Amino acid sequence: MRTYAIGDIHGYSSELDRAHRLIAKDRARAGDDGAPVVHIGDLCDRGPDTRGVIDRLLAGMSSGEPWIVLKGNHDRMMELFLRESETRDHRLRPQLEWLHPNLGGSETLASYGVDTSLPAVELHRDARAKVPEAHRAFIADLPLQYERGACFFAHAGIHPDVPLDRxxxxxxxxxxxxxxSDTRDHGKLIVHGHTAIDAATHYGNRLNIDSRAGYGEPISAVVLEGRDAWLLTEDGRETLPHV
Structure with a gap:
């Protein structure tokens, strides 16, 4: 059972396009055009083109592409900010908000043409007016997890002491x-992002595919067959051994 997955995107539409090209090349080699592609979340923030990222995902899914798009913490922050009554994610540290420079919300709003220098109330009003309702609804309705075969996909991971269905x-x-830091087997390989590392890494019980796209590094696209995984490159598959 083959599944493709794409790591955290963070507003880099050109990198998302490159990841999909790599997947298309692997489909052609493998003779398989039906395996789903799981996007692990964090579509927005830090990069320059969140609007383009969401446009591409909406267009592909509308045309029938077998794509699953999961919700990340940055997507949840965007969703909460854009509600009629702005809400702050309760998991943020007290000194942070979505528009803090460390988080990248301002870059997301700028991609929609929002004037991020406006006072808070006007900024929120401008954002609600310029971010299309279709984009707001898409972000709000993103699923939190996806299971297929031997794999369980979630943006950040799981709590190791809680069953997967809870x-x-x-x-x-x-x-x-x-x-x-938990080395136990969780019943399925947990495929996740959220924690930025230098390169996609297979830990045996989990696979982290957040390769620092939020900091300008290439997005990782991987293919999974059972619990085995390969990084997709221009030259084909590169085995991701367990560490």
Whole structure:
């Protein structure tokens, strides 16, 4: 059972396009055009073209592409900000908000032509007017998890002490510890992003595919068959051994 997955995108539409080209090349080699592509979340923030990212995803899904798009913590922050009554994600540290320079919300709004220098009330009004309702609804309705074969996909990971069918939204989009240091088998390979690392890495019980796209590095596209995974490159598949 083959599944493709794409790591955190963070507003880099050109990198998203490159990842899909790599997947198309692998489909051609493998003779398989029906395997789903799971986008692991964090579509927005930091990069210059969140609007383009969401436009591409909406267009592909509308045309029948077998794409699954999961919600990341940055997507949830965007969703909450754009509600009629702006809401702050309760998992943020007290000194942070979505428009803080460390988080990248301003870059997201700028991609829609929002004037991010406006006072807070006017900025929120301008954002609600310029971010299309279709985009707001898409972000709000993103699923939190996806299961296929031997794999369980979630943006941040899982709480290792909770069954997969009882995971909490906060953990699925925000967790780091105790998930990252837990070496137990979780019943399925957990495929996730959220925690930026230098390159996609297979840890045996989990696979992290966040390769720092939010900091200008290439997005990772991988193909999974069972619990085995390969990084897709211009030269074909590169095995991701367990570490």
């Amino acid at each position: 995971q909490d939204e906060d953990d699925l989009v925000w967790i780091r510890e105790p998930f990252l």
